[in-house]
Amino acid sequence: MSPEFVYVALLLGVLLVLAVPTGRYIAKVFSGERTPLTPLLRPIEKRFYSLLGIDENKEMSWKTYASALIAFNILSVIAVFLLQEAQGWLPLNPQGFGPVRWDTAVNTAISFVTNTNWQAYSGEQTMSYLTQMLGLTVQNFLSGAVGIAAAIAVIRGFIRKNTATIGNFWVDLTRSVLYLLLPLAIIWALVFASQGVVQTLGPYVAAQTPDSGEQLIAVGPTASQDAIKFLGTNGGGFFNVNSAHPFENPTPLTDSLQVLGMLLIAASLPFALGAMLKNRGQGRAIFASMMVLYLAGLGVALWSETNGNPLLDHLGVAGGINLEGKETRFGIVPTVLFAESTTVTSDGGVDGMHDSFLPLTGLVLLFNMAIGEVIFGGVGVGLIGMIFYAIMTMFIAGLMIGRTPELFGKKLEPSEMIMAVIGLLAPSVTLLLLATLAVVLPAGLFSLNNAGPHGLSEIIYAFASACGNNGSAFAGLNANTIFYNMTTALGMLVGRFATILPALAIAGSLAQKKIVPFSAATLPVAHPLFVVMLVGTVIIVGALTFFPVFVLGPILEHMLLGAGRTF
């Protein structure tokens, strides 16, 4: 086995070893049980509640929970927007950046609040340190925490019975940040800084280039933003080129920690689900389904990239290896691993150019995002999305064994089905409709740099990224226009809230139901058959929705590439 594959196996092994205890830790934190960090953090938590007048024992119905969540997010969008517009008059702006263009500012505010971190702007040329830290990094924590809180509320819907409440949003939010994101971010940031990720509030550094030119080297408080960028599956880079920048991702160790960071919490949540359901097998089955899909995508992408580009092969270049757009410091396999991980987790940070991958790799990345970011997915929302798919799966599977369907002991009835259908289909439908607008309207086509199938892939990628709340870009598309800023912002909103709100509604409805005890007549979730069906459902729903556009985009490009045409 080549050392590169050993690296992949090792990294995923470490992920597994860390995810299981992290999952149990998460379950304890949100069940209010004692954890090793409790003595340290509990006083701070209590202090915080008393300061803000939050009654931590007050339970919320799903509607109250959802209202609190929405109100919080609206305030967040407004705050981030105003911060960008006012940054010129505020401190910590050594480069003296002026107000951000309104449409870019709206897009960015929505982008960071929805955990997308789609960046229409170029960070080092647009945002002051204050905006980056107080606006963007703070949202990196909060948007991740909102997702985790929502997932926990959904889990409560399954474990509670005969009650109308699903927890307290403010408590869940606080605990997500305090017990989970902050401690992990501190560890990650320290390691990053030790590896050479820059962390300074000083101005950009002027350097003398060998040909006597003057170059301004952008620096800033990067390490602190970088840690949460991955742990919270945010992905918004400090610098425009994100983790392909040596100051954001200097060494192989940081590269692997970044991959690990974006997968960690999302991969822990299925185990948290298992722990809270008091049925670890069910959590493992959800994790296994995600892992199977993850490995399948990784396999296809690696196969495609290591096979190389037939055109380069004909030219006799580098044995046909497609190194364009790869992070050459790390090599093909780590770059593909990074790309696969960043698209499945809705992180969106990149250490290579996704635009430059071969068409089939691009197809995998598109698929990962278009199915709704459920392969680990964004922190919290990935699990939620997978639960939507599980509802569909168990509905059909339940029928096929002759029982009215149930999942984790809760009966699935019309109200759950409506919400699961909305949660599952609204982002896909929005993606297709926005992409349709983009290829029909001149404003959409105007931004394209590439023609033909590749251009189509770029447009689809942009909206898949927005609707999946991923935030990575295929590039090759000038997205900083009013049209794209507005349409992607809409996509991000739908992708985020058409997932979270239906999920909370499901939680509210499930919490009121009794729990059907497990018996020989119940279809076991902790069973390979369930994993096969769930994986099959994700692939079939994704394929049926996107097959036509994939055929016209990446598949056609792949065919034409074989025939010697590029775009």
Place this chain on the structure above:
Amino acid sequence: MHINTSNLWQSDLMKQAIKDSIPKLDPRTLWRNPVMFAVEMGAILTTMITARDIIAGGNFGFDVQISIWLWFTILFANFAEALAEGRGRAQAENLRQARSEAIANRLLNDGSTEQVSALELRKGDLVLAKDGEIIPSDGEIVNGVALVDESAITGESAPVVREAGGDRCGVTGGTRVLSGQIKVNITVDPGETFLDKMIGMVESAKRQKTPNEKALEIMLIGLTGLFIVVVISLEAFAGYMGLLVSVPVLVALLVCLMPTTIGGLLPAIGIAGMDRLLSHNVIAMSGRAVEASGDVDVVLMDKTGTITLGNRMATEFIPAVGVTREELAVNAMLSSLADETPEGRSIVDLSKSLLSIRGRDIRPAEGSTFIPFTAETRMSGIDMGGREIRKGAHDSIEEYVKSKGGKMPEDIRVAVDSIAKDGGTPLVVSDGIRVLGAIRLKDVLKENIKERISRLRTVGIRSVMITGDNPITAAAIAAEAGIDDFIGQARPEAKLEAIQKYQQDGHLVAMIGDGTNDAPALAQADVAVAMNAGTQAAREAANMVDLDSNPAKLLDIVEIGKQILITRGALTTFSVANDVSKYFAILPAIFAIAYPSLNVLNIMQLATPTSAVLSAIIFNAIIIPMLIPLALRGVRYQPTSVTSLLTRNLLIYGLGGLIVPFVGIKMIDMLVVLLHLE
């Protein structure tokens, strides 16, 4: 009443169904089925374009064919529904006729009777029915006994006894009195009789969609909406790539992708399920109850009548030391001659066969006196020729013998204990102060009950037996029948309490009952089946009525409930799995003209783009009538573990659903080319 699946394609039913499928095209009725409604909108659009082409003199051959097949898709779905409705209605029609012709003898206050039509009877009316007359409406016998032929309702030719008082007083309108005269208190108003309910259930107007059907429909609507967007966006993306896709082709693709197979057959599955229940002589008051029966995981059963034959039977004579088996048998028989209880008769039967005198009439000597059973003495017997032969419970016989100066022999004491331990009931026979021996009375299990209960266990249903017997007896019978749990020495309210306890633990409980004191438990149970012969209170509390009054019927109901759900799930899976092949048929047809390299997707090697689209839409249409028998009969259901059941159905309907259309579309394509339709 028995529906024979072989007459599924009865020609008159078929003709009627074909006729009925036309009016169902009306969009105002079709919108109840959103998937088919969407197909109709597509068909109308395509037809309008075709008409425009014809008027404009363009090339319309292809569009005409697409339009025709779209209309056929809807007609096939309508036909499936009409056929299912027709089959139920045909049975209901016969019954309705029988009922409307009936004449009632209504009892007036002054004691005289007047003849009125059965349809005029109201709740509280008293009617008389005697030999040869039809009982005009549902009610309870308040006076008299009658032998009733219920075959009109149950299809069972053996007549049944119905009598006032007790739990067998219920009579159903439309049945015939063979002998006897009864006074019946009518318990329903016109339009609410069982016949009316039966008719209502099979006529879809009154059929409410069950929650499960609604949930599935939401999913199908979601998929339909998704595919509409997919097709609209496809047009835009194709336009971007310099391709123009005609509207009929887009509509064809859309209809192929939409879950038309399940959408078209969904109503038929539900109606056919109710029909199947009816063919088992069960009337369900709601489809919801039928589906819930598929979920039942605890079944409460009365011991007597459900698990065991009604009565205990003598199975063995155990003589005391120094007594021959024959002597014991003769005396046991003598003591039971006047005992008309089933137990007594079974003792006589056993004695006769033991003494090889079966068939001969045995009479006690002249001047004998029968001593009847009383609750105080708890024994019965005969005094003849100075002998006092007694038979009864062991403790009362012991007391009796002791009072006369005798005593219970030790070996009989042992025998009695061992009989009781095995779940039997011991009786002891004495002659004067001599104890002759013991009789073993045993509950006899009904035929097949053990097998049925093990089938229940295979599908994950716990069986719970309720009996008034002591726990030892109950345990022995439970063990013999393979029952999971039992409630012994049950008081009348024990059933209700047991159901509530199981429900609190989240179980779905089914129960069968007939008596008035069962009514609260029936009302509490999730699936409650009342015997048709039971009291009105029981029938009203239940959500199903078994016309045969056969308590073992619950197992059939559970299986039918499961079958309905399985059929729904299987056809949905099949329908969605079909879509894969349709993409592979239609997408290359649309794209490969401009981009020949995409012809690799044409893995079926379909002849031309037109033949490909036509084949896909034809396959999509004709798969509906081809699956009608499956929808009406239901997917075969065999009790087995859930995982093997699921695996099997996934292989057949999932994998099969992927593969079958590839073959089917290819064959149709060859036919289309052969007939030059492309």
